Amino acid sequence: MAITTTLAGRATSAELPRLIFGDRWDYDPAPESADPRIAPSYDLFIGGRFVPSAEGESFDSINPADEGVLTRIARANAADVDAAYAAADKAYARVWRKTSPRDRGKHLFRVSRLLQERAREFAVAESMDGGKPIRESRDFDLPMAAAHFFHYAGWADKFAYAVPGARVEPLGVVGQVIPWNFPLLMLAWKLAPALATGNCVVLKPAETTSVTAMKFAEILNEAEIPPGVVNIVTGGGETGRLVVNHPKAAKIAFTGSTEVGREIMRSSAGSGKKLTLELGGKAANIVFADAAMDQAVEGIINGIFFNQGHVCCAGSRLLVQETVAEEIIERLKHRLAVLRVGNPLDKNTDIGAINSRAQLDRIEELVADGEREGAAKYQPACALPERGWYYPPTLFTGVTQSHRIAREEIFGPVLSVLTFRTPEEALAKANNTCYGLSAGVWTEKGSLILKMARGLRAGVVWANTFNQFDPASPFGGYKESGFGREGGLQGIFEYVKTV
Secondary structure, eight states: OHHHHHHHTTSOTTTHHHHHHOTTOOOOOOBOOOOOOOOSEEOEEETTEEEOOTTOOEEEEEETTTTEEEEEEEOOOHHHHHHHHHHHHHHIIIIITTSOHHHHHHHHHHHHHHHHHTHHHHHHHHHHHHOOOHHHIIIIIHHHHHHHHHHHHHHTTTGGGSSTTSOEEEOSEEEEEOOSSSHHHHHHHHHHHHHHTTOEEEEEOOTTOOHHHHHHHHHHHHTTOOTTSEEEOOOSHHHHHHHHHOTTOSEEEEESOHHHHHHHHHHHTTSOOEEEEEOOOOOEEEEOTTSOHHHHHHHHHHHHHGGGGOOTTOOOEEEEEHHHHHHHHHHHHHHHHTOOBSOTTBTTOSBOOOSOHHHHHHHHHHHHHHHHTTOEEEOOOOOOOSSSOOOOOEEEESOOTTSHHHHSOOOSSEEEEEEESSHHHHHHHHHOSSEESEEEEEOSOHHHHHHHHHHOOOSEEEESOOSOOOTTSOBOOEETTEEOOBSHHHHHHTTEEEO
8 A cells, every 4th residue: 555655656547557567567468268159151141041142243241350251241233122121012002001010029129138148249240340349339339239129119018109199101112222331239219110110121130240130130130020020131232222212212321421420311302211320420528627536537538449449439539627727638638548449359458450451441540630730649658469450549639620530520539638718619610510419518507508518519418428328318419410310209200101
C-alpha cells in the first residue's frame, strides 16, 4: 500500500502497472475457444432451403484479422432475387398471413431461445467475419439480437390493439438490406418486427459479413419458421439494387451509407413502396465542466472506440467545455495508451480489426486530411499485428467546424475534439451537421440535460451514458441520417398499415 501511494504521487493510474511490474507487464492471450461451425461454402436461402445461385457465382468471405478466407458464399443475380420474392409472396399469401399472431410469437420465442443456446458459436463467427472484439460480440451483439426477437415475440398478439378503432394489417413482402458493422443485430432489428406483424422477407446481408446471416438460416429451420417466410440472398451492391427495386416489395428497410440511401429514395420515388432508412451519423458527445470526469471519459471511449468506431451513432465529435478541455484531453491520452488493439478473438482485446481494406483506406485518407488541414493528431505507441487490417485509436485536437474530420463520417477509431463556452454554443456546434442520428450529454444538472435534449436535432440523446440500447426503445435519425424508427412500438408501425 505504501509503495502504491508513493508511486501515485508522481504517476498517473495508467502508468502505475508499468512502474510496478516493469516494461514487460502485459496480459497473457485469452483466446475464445468455441467452434464457430462455419461451413466451407454457403448457398442462397430461398423457400426454406439452401439453393445454389442461378449462374453458380460466388465470392470469398475474408477474415479481417488475418486476411484469410473464411468461406465461399453464393452471389445472387436477378433470377435468384425473383425466386426469393416469389417464395416470400407465396408464403405470405398461403401461410404466414393466416398464421395466428399467437403462433407467430411462438416461432419468434423459439428463435430467441435458439440464439441464446448457440450464443458462443455465433459470437465467434461474428468476430471472425467482421473483426469486432469477442467481448462485444459475446456481451452485446448476441444478447441484444436474442432480446429483439424476444421483445417482438411478445408484441405479436398485442400490436393490433395499439391503434384503437382501426384494423391493423401487415404490408406483405418486405425487402431488407443490412450493413456490415452489426450483421446479426441489424438482422434481428429488421426481421423481428417484420415477422411479428405477419410480413414475409427477402433479406440481403452485407457482402463482407454474410456468414452469421447464413448461419441464422439454420436457426429459422430449427425454429420451424414456414418455408419462404424469410429468404436470404447474398452478394454485393448489384444484388442490393435488385432487392430494393423489385416490384413485389411492399416496403424497403435499409441501413447503410447516406449515399446509398439517396439512391434508394430516387429509385423508390413513385413506386408506392413504404421506406425506412437508417443512414450515417456524426454524433456530438457534449461534456460540461460539472460532469463526473471519470465517468465521462469512459463514456467517450465507449462512444467512439466501441466496434472500432464502426457505429453510425458513434460519438466521433467530442465537444468539451473550455474550462475542462485540457484535463479531459490529458485523461483521454492516458486512457488511449492502455487500449489493446489486436486479435478480435482475444478476450483482452479492446479494438479489433477494421472490417475491410477499403474501409481502412478511407480511415487513412480522412486522418491524412485532418493533419493536412492543421489538426493535431495523437496516437499512442501501439504495435499492430503484421497481418490483417488494423488502425490505432486516434485523437485529434485543434479541430474546427470546417475540418473535413469534423464534417464527414469516418467510421473508424478516430475522435475529433472541439471546445465550447456556453450551452447555446454547444447546441449550435452539435447541430451544425448534415446528420442527426444521436448525441450524448454529460452534466450533473438535470435541467441542463433536458434543455440540451430538447435543443439537439438527433433521434437519440443519451444522458451521462452512451451507446445504450434496448428493444423497447425506438432508434432512428433526422436529416441525412434517415427517417423511420426501429425498436419499440414505433418499430411495429413501420411494418403495418391501418385499414
